[in-house]
Amino acid sequence: MSHIKSPKKTNKKMIRMIEAGADKEELARHADSLTKQASKQLAVLTYFIGGGAKISAAELCKKTDSSSATLKTLLKKGLLTESFEEVYRDPYQDRMFKKTEPLSLTEEQRAAFEPIKQAVADHVHHVFLLHGVTGSGKTEIYLQSIEKVLAKGQEAIVLVPEISLTPQMVNRFKGRFGSQVAVMHSGLSTGEKYDEWRKIQRKEVRLVVGARSAIFAPFENLGMIIIDEEHESSYKQEEMPRYHAKDVAIRRAEHHSCPVVLGSATPTLESFARAKKGVYELLPLKHRVNRQLMPDVSLVDMREELRNGNRSMFSRELMEQLEEKLAKKEQAVLFLNKRGYSSFVMCRDCGYVPQCPHCDISMTYHRYGQRLKCHYCGHEEPVPGTCPECGSEHIRFFGTGTQRVEEELTKVLPQARVIRMDVDTTSRKGAHEKLLSAFGEGKADILLGTQMIAKGLDFPNVTLVGVLSADTTLHIPDFRAAEKTFQLLTQVSGRAGRHEKPGTVVIQTYTPSHYSIQLTKTHDYETFFQQEMAHRRAQSYPPYYYVALVTVSHEEAAKAAVTAEKITNYLRAGCGPDTKILGPAASPIARIKDRYRYQCVIKYRQENELQIQLKKILEHYKRDIAQKHVMISIDMNPYMLM
Incomplete structure (x- = not known):
């Protein structure tokens, strides 16, 4: 290593x-x-x-x-x-970090901390799943565990999602461990990255806090690896080499005989299932620190709003709440759920979304030819003119941007000061930090943003969180859609009422009855887990089955389609009856860089034969000169089927 x-x-x-x-x-x-x-x-x-x-x-x-x-x-x-x-080029040289002391742990935190402390002391490999509600003090457990590791003269790696590598997070680690910390993330210049890396190599630091690639930090005496927000899909690299940081972490920790701590309020189904089976050790934190109440969550049915003549993107309840918070000089976070690349069609009257009859996955809207397509098996059909469920004509594709929301906000609340955080406003180095600092200093009343404001933020004056479109993640063509929706809504809700002032969350949705949205009301992960597991079992998806994705691309659409067909037939002939193969179908993003893409999805239980076959396919297409423009990529555990 x-x-x-x-x-x-x-x-x-x-x-x-x-x-x-x-x-x-x-x-x-x-x-x-x-x-x-x-x-x-x-x-x-x-x-x-x-x-x-x-x-x-x-x-x-x-x-x-x-x-x-x-x-x-x-x-x-x-x-x-x-x-x-x-x-050294130090990205933090101008910043003074206030030294912090360990906090005294609650009884619940102590119960979770003890087994980790023991594993560090005994120098044993063990995987812990720290399942704690938002605001339950997971970070303090990480800090005190790291302290034990450093006291033994060992080193530690802490992975956090790129999006959560906020100044607040860096402050927590630098404040406790000072110059012993190296920070690695994509916001650093090449020179800064190089210097942080060499500090590690020269053994000048003993703790690395970073995004996915920090798992490869060249430590030789590792005493612990922590993965915060372990459910985050950004831990999986989508380009070659397609590694998942969690798998690398567990292998490295085995090699060094040290514990791994996976932390999340909404763990992946795979991790929670392993903890239930006893493969991982479950450490629950069911309450917030200081026993603060979880925020009060209200679901607003946007179909009702439309029926009552409200055509605005803000429900009446959300508007009233925003006005009330402005009057009280409190702050609000408005979250626009824009994850997922595809457009889906939805009826605004009843919430119906066309699903594939064969895969139980929402179909993707293609403007060209007005068609709906399934990107798992290739089934397609025309866009209906009226809703098949309720007959309404309000059936159209869905999607709205942050700029439009900001314009609408300034019309209805001209007195509100709004900070918008999206790809456009945060592309310059340091912009992310500046905007968050300005919000933290009370220079704005409303923080409006996408994914990047969903987690890791902790502002005492935020008492309202509004989610403008809960359904976007629910209807991306992905078997994990319900899981991602529940995780995201729970994380966003966790930004409200983290300190003395109680918090309120308003979630606007067209499908309020869906279990992944209903259960965010009660923050009930366990019930969500059971319902989603039943659904996964019925559809033969992970954790009951493994999934592999084979993508074929070529400059000519016909060549890509024919090759994908050949590969699918070869796999069908060589795999056992237990293996299910869907496709080939056009990929959800059918063309990238002038290359047409087709894919097939494989669901399997035993992988010995399959791996041999996939290797043969790769070798065949590498050797075959006639096929030199065909590119084949294989992902053994895809997080995005795009």
Whole structure:
């Protein structure tokens, strides 16, 4: 594990250092002989005569109000010497981190902390699932566990989703462990990444906090790995190599005989099923710290709003709540659920969404040809003119953007100060942090955003969370759609009422009766788990079956389709009766970079034969010169079937 290379090679940052090149007596003699015009030279010499230590050239010029030419003259005379030293590019050098002390744990936290502490002390490999509601103090358990690891002279890795690597999160770790922490995320420049990586390699830091790739940090004496928000799909890399950070973490921890802690308020079904079976050890935290109440969640049926003549994107209840919070000088977070690339068709009167009759997955709307297609098995049909359920003509495809929401907000609440956080407003380095800091300092009343505001934020004055479109994640063509919806709504709801002031959550939906939306009202993960597991069993999806995705791409659509057909037939002939193969079908994103894409989905239980067959397919297409433009990619545990 120690042979992992550092990120893209870049240059070391060298800094020019200046120190005295003669003793104080000689410097003083020279200073006395200087003319009035040489006042800058005098200032520089005086600094060193007074016992000034080695200093960077830039700092010396600043201190003595001199220039580079002054230094050049003194260097020529041999009164100063220069050298070049490497310095680290530190993205946090301008920030002071307030030192924090460990908090005393609640009884529930202590019960969860003890087994982790024991595993660290005993140096054993064990996987813990820390299942704690939002605001239950999981981070404090992480911090105190890391303290035990560092006290033993070992190292630790903490993975957090890229989206949660907020300044707040960095503050927590830097505040407790100071300069022992290296931080790795995509917001750093290449030089900063290179320097953080080399600090690890040189054993100058013993804790890495970072996104997915930080799991490869070149530590040799690992004492613990923590994966926060373990349900996050960003831990899975969608390009080659298609690794999942959780799998890598468990393998590394086995190698180092150390514990892994997976933390989440809404763990993946696979992890929770393993904990139920005793493969992982379940550590529950059912209450918020200080026994604060979970926020009060209200579901608003947008079909009713439409029937009552409200055509706005804000329900009456949400508007009343926003006005009330503005009057009280409290803050609100408005979340626009935009995850998922595809458009789906929905009836605004009854909430009906066309599903594939063969796969129980919502169908994707294709504007070209006005068709609905299933991206698992290829079934397609025309877009209905009226709703097959209720006969309404309000059946159309769904989707709205943050800019439109902001425009609407300023019309209905002109007095509200709004900060919008989306891809457009956060693309510049540091913009994410600036916007969140401004909101934290009370410079805005409403924070409006997409995924990036769903988790990791902790603002004492936020008492209202509004979810504008709960259904978007529910209807993406993905067997995990209900799970992702429940996770997201629970996470977003957890941003409200985290401190003294109680919180309210308003969720706007066209399908209020769906269990994944209903159960966010009561924050009931256990019931959701049971219902979703029954659904997965009926449809032969994970955790009952494994899933693999084979994607074929080519510049010609026909070539891609024919190759996908050949591969599917070959797999069908060679797999056992227990293996189910769906497709081939056009991928949900049918063309990327002028390459047409077709895919087939494989559901299987025993993988020995399948892996051999998939390897043969890859080797065949690598060898076959006639097929050189065909690209085959195989994902053994896809998180997105796009």
